[in-house]
Amino acid sequence: MKTTPISTNLVDTILKELQIEKIGKASIRQIVKLVNEIEKASGVPFIRMEMGVPGISATQIGVDAEIKALERGVASIYPSIEGIPEVKKEISRFVKLFLDVDVSENGCVPTVGSMQGAYASFLALNRRHKDRQTTLFIDPGFPVQKAQLKTLGLPFKSFDVYNYRNEKLKDKLLEIIADGTISSIIYSNPNNPSWICFTENELKTIAEIANKYDIVVIEDLAYFGMDFREDYGNPGVAPYQPSIAKYTDNYFLLISSSKVFSYAGQRIASLVISDKLFNQKFENLSSYFGMDSLGQAVIYGALYTLSSGTSHASQFALAAMLKAVNNGEYKFLDYVKVYKEKAKLMKKIFVENAFSIVYDKDIDKELADGFYFTISYKGLSSEDLLHRLLYFGISAISLDITGSERKDGLRACTSTIKVEQLPELANRLKIFNNYTFEKC
Numbered sequence: 001m002k003t004t005p006i007s008t009n010l011v012d013t014i015l016k017e018l019q020i021e022k023i024g025k026a027s028i029r030q031i032v033k034l035v036n037e038i039e040k041a042s043g044v045p046f047i048r049m050e051m052g053v054p055g056i057s058a059t060q061i062g063v064d065a066e067i068k069a070l071e072r073g074v075a076s077i078y079p080s081i082e083g084i085p086e087v088k089k090e091i092s093r094f095v096k097l098f099l100d101v102d103v104s105e106n107g108c109v110p111t112v113g114s115m116q117g118a119y120a121s122f123l124a125l126n127r128r129h130k131d132r133q134t135t136l137f138i139d140p141g142f143p144v145q146k147a148q149l150k151t152l153g154l155p156f157k158s159f160d161v162y163n164y165r166n167e168k169l170k171d172k173l174l175e176i177i178a179d180g181t182i183s184s185i186i187y188s189n190p191n192n193p194s195w196i197c198f199t200e201n202e203l204k205t206i207a208e209i210a211n212k213y214d215i216v217v218i219e220d221l222a223y224f225g226m227d228f229r230e231d232y233g234n235p236g237v238a239p240y241q242p243s244i245a246k247y248t249d250n251y252f253l254l255i256s257s258s259k260v261f262s263y264a265g266q267r268i269a270s271l272v273i274s275d276k277l278f279n280q281k282f283e284n285l286s287s288y289f290g291m292d293s294l295g296q297a298v299i300y301g302a303l304y305t306l307s308s309g310t311s312h313a314s315q316f317a318l319a320a321m322l323k324a325v326n327n328g329e330y331k332f333l334d335y336v337k338v339y340k341e342k343a344k345l346m347k348k349i350f351v352e353n354a355f356s357i358v359y360d361k362d363i364d365k366e367l368a369d370g371f372y373f374t375i376s377y378k379g380l381s382s383e384d385l386l387h388r389l390l391y392f393g394i395s396a397i398s399l400d401i402t403g404s405e406r407k408d409g410l411r412a413c414t415s416t417i418k419v420e421q422l423p424e425l426a427n428r429l430k431i432f433n434n435y436t437f438e439k440c
């Protein structure tokens, strides 16, 4: 095979035009823009695996509730920043029914996506103590959260957890927090991008350290229940989605609606603050927010100044979706299981074409199939692999930007690729695997 499906010159010219010098360092949105431009110029539709956009329609219950709310006239009325009573009630019920954790409605607050939930959490949590402002990322992770801390001018540390699973986790955490600067710890579970899932023991370890050293754990549950090896989808019935909230009161939970309800466009999520933290006072907060209670600082300090609350209509949507889920009328995980099926098929195609799965084990168990998986190819760097795949009309993101220690991997997202496109993926990967590159 002498030519690539897309001209190498064309791809390289567009890379230059967009001033992307190192594709391995490009952000997700930069890759989206790049691929849009290449598709436009080449006329070749990509197999797009770069961005975690839901691949299915928004939950209709939410859409209907939102339309009704708009027709009632909520658009002209500022919403409560704390959240409308209906949504606060259903978030609290959801936490009880799907995590088996009690939390009062006060600490259940809608946010403009989990993006805003994280931003507000960083803003408030890392200002509790003058001398402790650092966030620790248990990586690999979602790169935008580090970008948020950069915009806030707040420090962070990180480590790749893959080599510190299970009993090794405690010592690693103790080593990192030893300098006494860590104020919060954040991770996603299931993990974006590797799809590893913490065990109850690991969560206990993190919680013990949080309790002992007054660290708040920000648990990002953007992919709630999507470890499909277990069925976490039945209200009030075990097994429950594993959560730090079972083991410590030092928690903030971020529960996005973007993936579980395919509601990314409406930018709504739940921020859940433990009762203890919600009512706790920290003198240092006063100079930033004019109040010393953490719950009040998050709502009337951070969220007020960021957006003065979350869109009124989408609060009604979230309330309605959660109510249906809580009442057992809507089995939300049944609708997103399609990602598991696709991951299984896609991984097989990659492996058949000489790729390897980078994060391939969950301690001693097989990794779950879900929204993301990670790939490498014959020791190529992430930079080179991503660059070369573009010539074959395939896009992903580099693990380099996720805090992964692996410099040879990419994250692939299963969401937007259609099952009908899988033969084309197989075809392109076969050509890729047989192609001899002179230089990249």
Ligand SMILES: Cc1ncc(COP(=O)(O)O)c(C=O)c1O
Pocket (backbone or CB within 6 Å): 052, 112, 113, 114, 115, 116, 142, 188, 192, 220, 222, 255, 256, 257, 258, 264, 268, 269
């Ligand atoms: C781990 C993680 N956290 C947060 C988000 C953002 O969620 P939202 O769309 O609710 O802002 C994402 C989106 O991909 C994510 O993967």
